Amino acid sequence: MKVDINAEPELTRVVGLIRDVPDYPSPGVLFRDVTPALADAEALATISTELASLPGDADVVVGVEARGFLLAAAVAIVAGTGVVPVRKAGKLPRVAGSRTYDLEYGTATLELPADTVAPGARVFVVDDVLATGGTAAAACALLADAGADVVGFGTLLELTGLGGRERLGAIPVHALLTA
Template sequence: MDLKALIRDIPDFPKPGILFRDITTLLSDPKGLRYTIDLLAQKCQEEGLTIDYIVGMESRGFIFGTPLAYKIGAGFIPVRKPGKLPSAVYSVEYQLEYGTDSLEIHQDALKPGDRVLIVDDLIATGGTAKATAHLLQKIGCELVGFGFIIELRDLHGRKHLPDVPIISIVEY
């Protein structure tokens, strides 16, 4: 299946000069969505990954991480923006192109030694994925890999990530 045909390009969004890869058109296609989740699960199996939990970042990581967790028989853990989780959290601040942002995870969501795959819709510069990996490091989890639907290769995000398998399905 040609997943690129299901991903809409929107020029000059969110600002001039940016070509936005819109996954809402992929999500609305039942066969495309099923194929995407099945392919991601297959690639995890081909990599030989043993996964206890999928960690997905707000919000599009939730969209792909939860059905992947279901498909492979793992749990799902959300990583959220500050103030969204009701219990005690670990947090990490990370650099954006202009400024900083933060992510949080419940302190009791995972335990040391849990094998975790980080999932998001897209890897660009790698900042959000790298920050999420730091959160897991605070807990003492074993990061087994990353899974992305889209990878923007020209932005070299994977060079900023730990040396674990990185799965991407569609590359631009």
């Protein structure tokens, strides 16, 4: 795993907390488990502070289900903004919009809660890992559908060999760590 050359040295501690889990969720897949880094107070503070330096003048931080919620909430507190979750279908009582996207094993749908992101709002999207980019691209498209201006996408870990960054097009992508 590599730390961004512009990142704080404290991120080396975060790297040591991320677990490699071979053959999960299926044979041949190397899963990167960031949960131990989120469970460590010092590491979470470092991650939150680093990601909070990226949204600029964003009005709101948007977290992608589910670990992205945790990071987005922490980032929003540090950045001084509100936080909005983008949820899997069927989890919200009132929905502003939805976006269905393809997965390697089927489809999934993300939903935006009603009355949370105003048209023209500047949003910074946060998730824990950027892999193939399907979920990230769907979340950003959903926000654009709602009239938001997606000013960037921030992630703790980008798996560069899977091409997720390319799926986000012109949206600036900020990864604290790459693998």
